[in-house]
Amino acid sequence: MDKVRAGIYGATGYTGYELATILSRHPQVKMMFATTKTYAGKSLRDIFPAAPDLPLTSPEEVDRGSVDIVFLCLPHAASAATAVTALEAGVKVIDLSADFRFENVAVYEEWYKVKHPAPYLLEEAVYGLTEFARDDLPGARLVANPGCYTTTILLALAPLMMAQAEIAGDIIVDAKSGVSGAGRTPKTNTLFVEVADNFSPYAVGRSHRHLPEMEQVIGWWHDQPPKLIFSPHLLPVPRGILANIYVNSSDTWSESDVRALYTSAYAGEQFVDVLPAGELATLAHVVHTNKCVMSLTFTGKTLIITSALDNLIKGAAGQAVQNMNVVIGLPEETGLF
Amino acid sequence: MDKVRAGIYGATGYTGYELATILSRHPQVKMMFATTKTYAGKSLRDIFPAAPDLPLTSPEEVDRGSVDIVFLCLPHAASAATAVTALEAGVKVIDLSADFRFENVAVYEEWYKVKHPAPYLLEEAVYGLTEFARDDLPGARLVANPGCYTTTILLALAPLMMAQAEIAGDIIVDAKSGVSGAGRTPKTNTLFVEVADNFSPYAVGRSHRHLPEMEQVIGWWHDQPPKLIFSPHLLPVPRGILANIYVNSSDTWSESDVRALYTSAYAGEQFVDVLPAGELATLAHVVHTNKCVMSLTFTGKTLIITSALDNLIKGAAGQAVQNMNVVIGLPEETGLF
Amino acid sequence: MDKVRAGIYGATGYTGYELATILSRHPQVKMMFATTKTYAGKSLRDIFPAAPDLPLTSPEEVDRGSVDIVFLCLPHAASAATAVTALEAGVKVIDLSADFRFENVAVYEEWYKVKHPAPYLLEEAVYGLTEFARDDLPGARLVANPGCYTTTILLALAPLMMAQAEIAGDIIVDAKSGVSGAGRTPKTNTLFVEVADNFSPYAVGRSHRHLPEMEQVIGWWHDQPPKLIFSPHLLPVPRGILANIYVNSSDTWSESDVRALYTSAYAGEQFVDVLPAGELATLAHVVHTNKCVMSLTFTGKTLIITSALDNLIKGAAGQAVQNMNVVIGLPEETGLF
């Protein structure tokens, strides 16, 4: 089989860098280009000293016909515009922005405060939560890679939601993310001195952009979809997300039933682990891996699902490559261990 | 006024060190002794390089009659035994262990897995959540200083509980503590390499020892006391606790009523700040201070109280000194700014 | 005695914030204003959540006549311009920039790449390495506060240099600074993700701006002043500088003579500690204090002086207040413990 020729748009953010690293080691991928707005002419290694020695080019100078697939690590709206031209050139697209994650363009436009550049593509786009998208991914032209918090929380809720579990009240999600989730553009609040020795919530309640994304997918799964209360925090670590998800039932949860539900849902999954009773998920389980690891704690009517992943890998670049593998028919784990 | 002569039992843990630092700067205190089991003959500065130059003595060599008040930073059970001998010598006691925090000895013995050495003192002991103990503290012989998580969460819940707010279901508390809360005894799980770049829950649900302490006090305040679900975490910072407290009502909360309740409850308090709408509490608000800072977020039926303090100061040594000030009739803030 | 009325220009950087904190607690100072280019109309507490509640004003709106003394935490060149107008208004100036540190304007202009706005003031300016400036500070109109690396290293070298010790070859200084030394303007290289888990040298050899400043002062002290090789590093901590200084002699150093030299040089100094043999200086000795702590290690012909201080306090704001105290005749330690 010929190698897949791949390009990355936006290679000099943290996600682009992680993606370049994974793709450079991928046995079935040939990297053709990596774009940058700021560093054209340099090597990716000039920006990240342990990166592969990839030449960086301006997006204008890219030969669009040279690749089979592109990964978009661009700001929203910019991403959709690039997707359009790539698709026109017959190139498949895996988009890591929010541009194609919503079926309803109004929801996107309300939360992202921008007119969608290509709403006609929303229907075609496959929402790439890989473990639950395997029917739609093969051969897809356009994949919307889910958000990092979203992946953490949806994987943790999927078995329960799909089983139409009766939920009492809102689901409470207390989530914490490493600082790479905030991007590489210099801002005061992500300076070392501001973050070290600190811990801070932000966008608490119902105001973070990943909230409507999560609720959309829960709506696909559950006939009477519960709402979420979502409290994200900035954690003084470079990478990793850990979320506690509190799900109330009007009755006492059956620990054996729920454990069986989760164990069977993820039996055979290479990238999702459900821990045995007594062990709690931590960042140390997942950092620098493509895994989502979760644990279940039962306290009567409240089920606590603790879910963790590496925001740059399973929450972004790793899942993107996992999606690519399914799209083009490779074993799903290729290049990801 | 003569200076108060004070001693510290157990000065070489993190709390003892913090206490020694505060007391050494306190204008109305004369430090008489600081004990240690391990380092007798050394100076506290040999253990903590920025500490005051206090001689450390074995607890056996202490002249009990030389002091007016002692602070106990000892393991539980050991603390009660020392308290007994101090009280017999006519010395006041501020105990930072759990030994005198419970009115019901059976609860203590169940959670701390030890026979209580002096249950007859439980009734006399004043539970020293200072802001709500001012009636009982003046002149008290024995003060039980509350736990660090407990202080964070009780201060955040007090106005609501005392107002007999109708609560739907359990209150969910997602709390995170800096590593000094785990003490200074070398253990694998508090090594730098284990904690840095990590974030980990522990004792999730209803299994942490501060849970019965919090529920006891809520029971004093509320006629129909709600239960707590409590998820503590180890945070990769040296100090500070931040907790999110999710309180459900069967109706939509009235933001103006609840804000007014909190604002008036803490009006005039020097060590409790309720932040204005739009600002969220963080560790940066409280670290190295004796303050508890909280913010309120409203999302329909769920009220989110975010509460933060420095576990070694307002959560331990600072509150202990605040209690001492009230016990002996000094202005409450003396030595604490 | 009336309180000294003080103002800060540039209060929203790390040094300005530290200075505002110290001055707000200073018993003999009344804070009159704190300026900002960006946040006028806000409180300092809106920028730093644990800061004193100081109103921030635009520098244009300041009533220059309202103060007795101003502290300048401004970029170089901007600082000198503000100093000129303050002095004209009869206000004393303590400048924390590099503008008045050099006696030779050409050296300043070469290293700072800017034309000096007021070279005629260089002669009058007192170089405020407090411990060695007590003859010149009282009553001074204009004080140049030394750089942070500079203070760390000059205090460590002063006794040896003033004793005209015979030095073989260049002095090698391997120095490490916490990230606050790089300022609060958002830059990629000071983002949390770039600094955490990393350690990086910069401006190694003879290219850092504090080099000519150190060599100038060594030239004042030593008849045959040695040159320095200077290797600064970015350390993944918020604050603190530690430097190892390697001084070669053509003969074996006499440990007892050198120890006696240092001990007597700093006997009675409240803010400089020479550690006893066997104890090495660390950041834990100095962080959050106005102290410079040093240790001496002897290995034949090489003397290793390890020197540490808090770059924001003894290396900047604390030393500035120490200088102010001497200038206006207060006990030197006022407000600094």
Place this chain on the structure above:
Amino acid sequence: MDKVRAGIYGATGYTGYELATILSRHPQVKMMFATTKTYAGKSLRDIFPAAPDLPLTSPEEVDRGSVDIVFLCLPHAASAATAVTALEAGVKVIDLSADFRFENVAVYEEWYKVKHPAPYLLEEAVYGLTEFARDDLPGARLVANPGCYTTTILLALAPLMMAQAEIAGDIIVDAKSGVSGAGRTPKTNTLFVEVADNFSPYAVGRSHRHLPEMEQVIGWWHDQPPKLIFSPHLLPVPRGILANIYVNSSDTWSESDVRALYTSAYAGEQFVDVLPAGELATLAHVVHTNKCVMSLTFTGKTLIITSALDNLIKGAAGQAVQNMNVVIGLPEETGLF
């Protein structure tokens, strides 16, 4: 080719864990056992949540005949004893302790304060600084893996020493190591609270055990071997070593000659990079890789070599696997990218 059957003694320290991770991914290795004194019956994953799922056995229960090669991650002296029995069973040994690093048993016994259990093996043991041991490694029975600081510094000095460069005075080495270098046994000085926000030198001068090891090898290379002054520090990061090495000449160094010397010495090396002029080595270049990266700075008579590696990989487990590959005739990089 059949896979090499390998065992690890001492798999539950940081080095053993890193080695288990590398060997489990190595395409030509079959892991047969991993020993532990404390956790027999558990999986390595129970100790390190992201580790391979390797069963841990007591060293007494190991079938010595089941393997071709063993890696020893044991304390000194214990290591040599295990090596003896392994060699007797016809098993090759790669020892990561200090036991076989010294040609002179008296030096070992003086520095390690223990009688050597098998001095007769010292002559046979190959000192495994891979890049300079390729003549002796193939087929060797016993390899002494160099120390972590030692590897960092010897790779940086090798070209200069082998070229018999004339050195003036002692070489000064200012080195900083991540905390994993201090091992996983709980000790106060490696607790998170002690290390975070701190930076501390230790064993400064001529007292660290890697000093005689470095000087031994320099003695092999240089006819007039210079002495070292060595200042190690504990750096608040989990992993990585960076050292500045100051080498004086009586004359000005020729930058072009020295650059050419280094470039040609390491041309073609996969695991040693000499950076171009203007770029300085940092931990970010090397962490999580098997690389040693160095940069050269010229300042007249002083050459500054900055050298960095990951103490657990190139400084320990990675170099051990590199050595194994050469011993058994595999491409040197197998399993190391």
